Amino acid sequence: MKLTLGFSPCPNDTFIFDALIHHKINTEGLEFDVEYHDVETLNHKALRGELDITKLSYHAFAYAIEQYELLDSGSALGFGVGPLLITKEESLAKDLALYAGKDLPDKYKKLKVGVPGKYTTANFLLGLAYPELQNKVELVFSEIEASLLDGTIDVGLIIHENRFTYQNKGLYKIHDLGDFWEKATNSPIPLGGIVIKRSLPQEIKDIVNRLIHESVEFAFANPKSGIDYIRSHAQEMEEDVMYKHIELYVNQHSSDLGPLGRKAIQSMFDKARDLGLIPETEKNIFLKEKK
Template sequence: MNLSLGFSPCPNDTFIFDALVNGAIDTSGLQFDTKLEDVETLNQWAVQGKLDITKLSFAAGLKVSDTYELLNSGSALGRGCGPLLIAREAVPLEKVKDLKIAIPGAFTTANLLFSIAFPEAGNKQVMLFSDIEQAVLSGKADAGVIIHENRFTYQQKGLVKLIDLGEFWETKTGQPIPLGGIFIRKDIPAEVRAKVDQLIHQSLQHAYTQYPTLSPYVKSHAQEMDENVMRQHIDLYVNEYSLDLGTKGKEAVEKLKEMAAQQG
């Protein structure tokens, strides 16, 4: 059986899926047609039901729950790993509502967390996550919500943190931050869905047996990222919740669902 599979080229995703898509584990006859795209592209594709299996921001996953269900393996949750709101210089938080904010996608969990923290901030500009730092530096945006490896690079560029939106979430809810998960179409047979979930778990287990060595697959998709930044990325976003959401992970996702509903 051939299944379409989408995930991002970021090191946390390629680390998880490397063994699965490159033949390092037995997939029991399942074959995967992989599409590597920015998560906001994957979020938009999910609205169309384009892929069988896909990485999604949890905020997007909530919107397509009639078509897709969340798998237990492959998720990005944790503590101290949330998006950051950054600017060229310090700005009082009460003035954030008046700023032009660059966001990494309307359907991203980062945008949802920002909206929960600053419900009155309506002047948003959607752009590719990797363009946000430069947009803030150039003055195209007053501030920006950054994700992924930009957490490790913004200070080198002279930018300052206004608020850690993950820390805001953790303080408000006591829950780990649900950033993204792996979703599968509900019209795929239940036994296949279960097998895919198991294979993602096995793929990550295999990756951990090689770590901290980085495979050519991970490095080839990380653009010009320094290897230490790749490892920081993996260490931050890949953890026990990636192997299995478990009760605490599922509770965090439910809390996000509850707070998203309050946003309307």
């Protein structure tokens, strides 16, 4: 059986899926037709129900939950992995840092904010910390730093490897929105998960869930096994940055969500519903327990 599978070309995803798609583990007769896209493109594909299995932001999952349920493996959750709000003006960075979770002065409410997509978890966290920053421009995540430098936007929300490079470009951190979430909830940040279509047979869903777990465990045991594959999709990233990226986003929650990971995800959904940021649903979030 062949299934469509979508994930990003970022090192954390290619690290996780290398063993699965290159048959370094027994895939039990399943084959995967892989598509690589940035996270917001994957989000929109999920909203349209285009892929059997896909990476997506947890924020987007709330809008795609009627068609998909969350697998136990493959997620990006953790402490210290959140998006950063940055700017090129040091004085603006210092001023705005004082207002996370507080009312903004009127002079800041019209600032133009570059976000990596409406449905990203990064944008959701921005809404929690700075709800009055509503003048948003949607950009591909890799374009946000350049847009700050050329003055197209005033502040930008960065994710992925840009966490490691923004200071080298003369940009300044306003606030770590992951830190804001962690202090408010004492939970890891649910960034992205792997979901599977509800309409697939339960046996197939259980097999895929198990295979992704095995793929992650293979990668942990053989971290250099997929180096050429990971590098080929890493957009000229230096190897040390590439592995920092993997270490940041791939952890025990990627192998199995566990009780803490599930609690963090449920907390995010509950908080978002309380604030009216996501629709109500009667669907379960997580893959049904294996029999």
